[in-house]
Amino acid sequence: MSPFLLQITDTARRLADSTANGINTAAAETAHMNIFDLLSNGGVLMVPLALLLVLAIFFFFERWIAIKNASNVDQNFMNIIRDHVVTGNITAARSLAKNTNNAVAKIIDKGLQRIGKPIDAIEKSMENVGKLEVYKMERNLSVLSLVYGIAPMFGFLGTIFGMLQLFYNINATGEFTPAAIAGGIYTKMITSATGLIIGLLGYVAYNFLNSQISKTVNKMEVASAEFIDILQEPTR
Numbered sequence: 431m432s433p434f435l436l437q438i439t440d441t442a443r444r445l446a447d448s449t450a451n452g453i454n455t456a457a458a459e460t461a462h463m464n465i466f467d468l469l470s471n472g473g474v475l476m477v478p479l480a481l482l483l484v485l486a487i488f489f490f491f492e493r494w495i496a497i498k499n500a501s502n503v504d505q506n507f508m509n510i511i512r513d514h515v516v517t518g519n520i521t522a523a524r525s526l527a528k529n530t531n532n533a534v535a536k537i538i539d540k541g542l543q544r545i546g547k548p549i550d551a552i553e554k555s556m557e558n559v560g561k562l563e564v565y566k567m568e569r570n571l572s573v574l575s576l577v578y579g580i581a582p583m584f585g586f587l588g589t590i591f592g593m594l595q596l597f598y599n600i601n602a603t604g605e606f607t608p609a610a611i612a613g614g615i616y617t618k619m620i621t622s623a624t625g626l627i628i629g630l631l632g633y634v635a636y637n638f639l640n641s642q643i644s645k646t647v648n649k650m651e652v653a654s655a656e657f658i659d660i661l662q663e664p665t666r
Contacts, residue, residue: 475588475621479581483628486577489570490635497567497639500533501646508653511538512660520545533563533646534653541657549658556654563650567643571636578632585625592618 507530514523520542527539540559544552 475584475591476624479584479588479621479624479628482577482581482584483631485573486628486632486635489573490639493567493570493574493639494642497642497646499531500563500567501642501649502532503534503649503653504530507534508538508656511657515542515545515660533560533567533650536563537650537654538657541654541661545661549661552661553654553658556657560647560650560654564643564647567646571639574632574636574639578629578636581628581632582622582625585622585629588621588625589618592621 507526510526511523514520514526524539524542527535527542537556537559541552541556544555
């Protein structure tokens with residue numbers, strides 16, 4: 431084999447080794463990169479974003495538990511109330527309603543207290559209690575709406591501050607290399623991604639809880655209508 435071909439073969443071998451080493455190095459760096467190192471590059475605005483995430487998680491579970499308790503209605507509850515009312519045993523019906531801790535029971539208890547008054551007055555009293563129960567379920571939901579509203583803004587703000595800092599450093603040092611620019615943009619885009627993810631989680635949580643409240647309100651309306659029908663049935 432000629433020296434020229436040997437030189438070409440050696441050069442190709444070195445190039446292949448260099449490429450392989452570069453790929454292995456990049457893979458090693460990627461393997462060692464974890465989520466905490468990534469988030470730590472986001473800057474000081476990652477602190478309020480973390481607080482927003484904590485608030486969203488706390489109030490989601492707090493509201494979810496409260497709404498679940500308010501909507502937990504026994505399927506036989508209204509049947510038992512019907513039997514007591516039709517037989518004239520209002521005391522037993524009120525005792526059952528008082529000892530049942532959910533929104534439907536509180537509405538029925540208010541209706542039982544107003545038995546003997548006109549139907550319109552009973553319906554109005556039950557409606558007022560229903561509004562109060564809905565308010566209790568919706569309480570603190572505004573925190574989730576605040577989170578999904580301002581978390582993306584904090585993320586974009588962090589990116590803007592990062593870009594300003596990047597261009598200031600370029601102007602001050604005169605270093606205008608692709609590596610420096612890409613590194614600065616990469617680290618500052620972390621805040622945008624984090625803000626969008628937190629905002630998305632807050633939005634999903636807010637709408638999920640609202641859907642659960644709507645289901646509970648529907649149960650309350652059905653129970654109220656059924657109770658009014660019970661009052662208009664003849665007693666035994």
